[in-house]
Amino acid sequence: MTRALHDIRVLDVTQVMAGPFCAMLLCDMGADVIKVESPAGDSSRRMAGARGSDSASFNAVNRGKRGIVVDLKAPGGADVLRRLASHADVFIENYRPGVLGRLGLGYDALRELNPRLVYASISGYGQTGPAAHKGGFDLVAQGVSGLMSVTGEPDRPPVKVGVPLTDLGAGLFAACGILAALHARARTGEGQHVDTSLVDSGVALSVWEATELFSKGVVPGPLGSAHRMSAPYQAVRCADGYITLGAANDRIFRRLAELLGHPEWLRDERFESDSGRVENRTALANLIERVTSQQPRDYWLERLEAHDIPCGPINDYREVMRDPQVRAREMVVETRHPTLGSLSTLGTPIKLSGTPLTPGRPAPLLGQHTDEVLAAAGFGEDEITALRAAEAVR
Numbered sequence: 343m344t345r346a347l348h349d350i351r352v353l354d355v356t357q358v359m360a361g362p363f364c365a366m367l368l369c370d371m372g373a374d375v376i377k378v379e380s381p382a383g384d385s386s387r388r389m390a391g392a393r394g395s396d397s398a399s400f401n402a403v404n405r406g407k408r409g410i411v412v413d414l415k416a417p418g419g420a421d422v423l424r425r426l427a428s429h430a431d432v433f434i435e436n437y438r439p440g441v442l443g444r445l446g447l448g449y450d451a452l453r454e455l456n457p458r459l460v461y462a463s464i465s466g467y468g469q470t471g472p473a474a475h476k477g478g479f480d481l482v483a484q485g486v487s488g489l490m491s492v493t494g495e496p497d498r499p500p501v502k503v504g505v506p507l508t509d510l511g512a513g514l515f516a517a518c519g520i521l522a523a524l525h526a527r528a529r530t531g532e533g534q535h536v537d538t539s540l541v542d543s544g545v546a547l548s549v550w551e552a553t554e555l556f557s558k559g560v561v562p563g564p565l566g567s568a569h570r571m572s573a574p575y576q577a578v579r580c581a582d583g584y585i586t587l588g589a590a591n592d593r594i595f596r597r598l599a600e601l602l603g604h605p606e607w608l609r610d611e612r613f614e615s616d617s618g619r620v621e622n623r624t625a626l627a628n629l630i631e632r633v634t635s636q637q638p639r640d641y642w643l644e645r646l647e648a649h650d651i652p653c654g655p656i657n658d659y660r661e662v663m664r665d666p667q668v669r670a671r672e673m674v675v676e677t678r679h680p681t682l683g684s685l686s687t688l689g690t691p692i693k694l695s696g697t698p699l700t701p702g703r704p705a706p707l708l709g710q711h712t713d714e715v716l717a718a719a720g721f722g723e724d725e726i727t728a729l730r731a732a733e734a735v736r
Contacts, residue, residue, distance in 0.1 A: 345372025346697040350524065352376065352432040354407060355423070355447075357384040359480070359506055360464045360540065361436035362403040363513035368432070368520065369406040370690050370699040376430075376715055377407040378423065380414070381736055383708045396681045401705040405677070405687060409706025410715050411736040419734040420445045426719055428455045432520055436464040439474050449535045459533040460523040462516050468539040478540045483508035487544025488562075492551055495566045511543035565623075572616055573623035574598070577656060579631045582638040587630070588652035591616065601649050602633045679704040709736050 350373040354365035362377075362384070369375040377384075389399035413419045424447065427433050433452060435442055442448050449461040463469055466478020484490050484502045494501030519536035527533055545552075550570040551562040562570065569575035572590035589598040592615070599607040607613050607629070612622040619626055634642055639655065646653040657665065663674050663686070673689040682704075690701040712735050716726050729735045 344697065345700065346694060347371040347373040350374070350431045351429070352434065353378060353423070353426055353430045354434050355442075356434055356436040356464065358386050358436075359403060359509040360478075360512040360516070361434055362386075363510055364462070364464065364516040364520070365407065365434050366403050366405060367513070367517045367692075370692070370701045372697065372700070373432070375407040376426070376711070377404055377409045377706060378426075379409065379411050379708060381411055381733070383411075387708065393681050395708045396679065396705075398682060398685060398687075401677075401679060401682065401685060402687055404705035405701060406703035407706055408711040408715060409709060410712040411709035412712075413734055413736070414445055414447075416734040417732050418729055420447060422716070422721075422729065422734060423447055424452070424455060425721075426715070427452045427459060429719060430456065430459060431524070432460045432462065434462045434464070434516070434520075436478075438477060439463070439465055439469045453533065457532055458527060460520055460527065460536065461533065462520050462523075462536040463538075464512050464516050465539050467541050469535075469537045473541075480506040480509040480540060483540035483544050487541050488548055488551065489544050492548075492562050492564050494564045496564055498564070501564075507547065508540040508544040511547055512538055512540045515543055515546065568623055568627070569620075571620065573619040574626055574630055576623075576627060578627065579635050580637060580639045580642055581635055584656050585634075585639050585643060585646075586654050586656060587646070590652075594651055595619065597649050598630075598646075598651055601645060601651065602630065604629070604633070675702040677702050677704050680707060712736065 347368060350368070352365055352368050352373045352375040354362065354375050355378045356362050356365065357379070365375050365377070383395050384400060384404070386400045386403070387395045387397055389397045391398055412422050414423065427447070443451070449463070452459055452461060465474070466476050466483060467473040481502055484507065485500070487508060489507065490500040490502050493503055515538045516536060519538060523534050523536055554560055554562045554570055567577040567586070569590065574595070575588050575590045576586070577584045578587045589595045595613070596608055599605055611618065613619050613626055643653055643655065662668060668674060671689070673691070675687055675689045677685050677687060679685050685704065688701070690699045692699055713726060716735065726735070
């Protein structure tokens with residue numbers, strides 16, 4: 343079956359998380375993604391549990407790609423990448439701004455070679471602004487963008503979001519920008535520069551927090567599991583642990599109050615409106631937990647679901663990966679890796695009816711497809727031999 347991006351070739355000149363994740367999304371959609379690594383390889387190849395130059399961490403964000411090794415510092419290395427870029431559709435990089443430009447691999451230089459090229463840059467702070475020169479790390483970006491200031495419990499030390507949200511968010515935004523640029527190119531014939539960053543990502547995802555600041559002039563703080571704009575919408579305590587509860591409008595709150603045996607809450611002026619419930623969320627949560635703490639989680643989940651009140655268990659990741667719904671949605675897939683053996687990995691959340699995605703292929707070994715990619719790009723045997731001798735490719 344022809345896949346959505348089957349005719350798109352991508353040069354993935356990135357490492358670790360944000361850039362590889364972006365390129366992997368395009369690969370799942372059918373693009374021919376060529377992972378370009380230095381002789382040392384992407385540093386995620388050596389993360390915990392690695393076997394030689396392969397790791398489950400690397401496989402998690404590089405599945406399905408073809409892999410080549412190019413030493414950009416060796417004589418002829420940058421020329422190899424320029425030649426590959428002249429025939430590519432997309433070029434993704436996550437170096438600090440200016441680094442690739444000094445090697446003749448910046449957007450302006452490659453646009454001259456290939457005006458149709460969509461060139462995507464993912465950095466810590468973006469290509470412009472007073473902090474553009476700084477490196478990018480998810481933890482730092484979560485702090486700079488405000489995410490850590492609203493995560494965790496009130497009056498406790500700052501906490502980062504449990505997943506690398508700015509890394510993954512920047513990868514998602516970059517992929518969105520690339521797809522938009524490819525669509526525009528179909529009309530104009532011209533590529534363009536896509537520029538996003540980890541900090542941009544963190545700020546852009548702060549939708550409710552920015553709204554609270556802009557509309558009320560209030561600096562948002564951490565609320566634990568509670569929602570900023572609705573209540574009760576948080577984790578609540580049961581006799582044997584916690585569940586989530588989402589009674590986020592008047593209609594559902596009415597059903598909740600009746601189910602818990604406290605219809606008088608509906609006449610309490612503190613809880614008569616969503617605004618009132620938000621303002622008095624702590625008092626309301628305490629009243630709810632006086633009831634829910636008397637019975638175990640399964641008891642309440644059964645009754646809440648029977649009354650069509652949004653709720654759910656708080657699963658650990660072992661429970662997540664065994665969940666029948668998660669399995670039915672093919673969010674866990676199995677693959678075979680040449681050195682790591684049988685691997686479980688995440689599936690794709692994007693389900694296309696006509697051009698389905700293929701997330702089950704393994705990541706490449708270090709330099710696995712170097713000769714294959716160079717030959718397809720028109721490099722002759724003598725050229726490849728010379729480049730190997732110069733250690734420009736491996």
